[in-house]
Amino acid sequence: SREIRLASRPVGRPGPENFRLAESPLPELQDGQILVRNLYISVDPYMRGRMNDVKSYSAPFALDAALDGGAIGEVIASRAEGRKVGDAVVHQLGWREFAVLEADATSVARTDLAPASAFLGALGMTGLTAYAGLLKVAEFKPGDAVFVSGAAGAVGSLVGQIAKAMGASRVIGSAGTAEKVARLLELGFDAAFNYNDGPVREQLVQAAGPAGIDVYFDNVGGDQLEAALAVLNVGGRVAMCGAIAQYNSTEPTPAPRNLALAIGKQLTLRGFLVSGQRQHSAEFFGKMSAWLAEGSVRYDETVVDGLENAPQAFMDLLDGANTGKMLVRL
Ligand code: NDP
Structure with a gap:
């Protein structure tokens, strides 16, 4: 073989x-x-x-x-x-x-x-990561404004669509090309930006507007996490899923430099592994197959x-x- x-x-x-x-x-x-x-x-x-x-x-x-x-x-x-x-x-x-x-x-x-x-993908490990990360780890609730990085990727694209399907007030995604940004808008994201187009923080501030964000689903780490910490509202929650910006790094990466904001804003930052979320598999599978069947989530x-x-x-x-x-x- x-x-x-x-x-x-x-x-x-x-x-x-x-x-x-x-x-x-x-x-x-x-x-x-x-x-x-x-x-x-x-x-x-x-x-x-x-x-x-x-x-x-x-x-x-x-x-x-x-x-x-x-x-x-x-x-x-x-x-x-x-x-x-x-x-x-x-x-x-x-x-x-x-x-x-x-x-x-x-x-x-x-x-x-x-x-x-x-x-x-959507019905497997990737989908469970998105579902449990958003709903169980970040404790998303209807009305929350959500920002997800790596948004055009396997996990990120599902996170944004699940948030929309469950009543997010606003869903913002970041990705690395104009084509991906266009795709996110087709998938129903309210706003999306290309992190290569300019400072992430400025682009996120603009995409979020005065309402800010309540939940950040982090696939990337680095300056995207730093930007999210700046824009998160008091009581905001972060699901720390991945840090792909540093997977090839040979040195520790500096950002986020503003971590202390977590104190005054009373933020929750929770790392998780999908292997620790298996207890939600049946619930996830039922919900995701229904969303796919009705077309509210696409992959x-x-x-x-x-x-x-x-x-x-x-x-x-x-x-x-x-x-x-x-x-x-x-
Ligand atoms: P993706 O489909 O999102 O593919 C990876 C994407 O990462 C690329 O398409 C690229 O998109 C983006 N990327 C690469 N380098 C950078 C960078 N320097 N800055 C910003 N974006 C970058 O992969 P997955 O959906 O499978 O995984 C997404 C994240 O979730 C990863 O961090 C992964 O490790 C994590 N993960 C964690 C799990 C857990 O149990 N905690 C389980 C599964 C995944 P672009 O063009 O936008 O740059």
């Missing part, structure tokens, strides 16, 4: 030399196991952290071993109860063509409800074909080439 391995650890921005396409024999199927042919693999920013040899919330990738990550595939052989040939299953052995898995390390995807790829995908192109897809993700969820189709 062909797989993508980590050839060396990137310093700063990853390059093609950090990855290698290789082949591994498949282990023989044991009782309780299934053989899966992967259909889509998920390309995620957090993988950048696992490429460093640093202990974090998830273990570093081993050198010269296949990368792993979210994937959806089709069961092509089964020695497990509850999984039959033809089932679509979500699992964590992406970045390879075929995977042998314990059946209980997989979950069956309801592909009668949505296309397979959606179970890695974009950027699909790259071929396992051999997965490293480039990952590098492109960090450079902002994706709109919506970045996926590799095998």
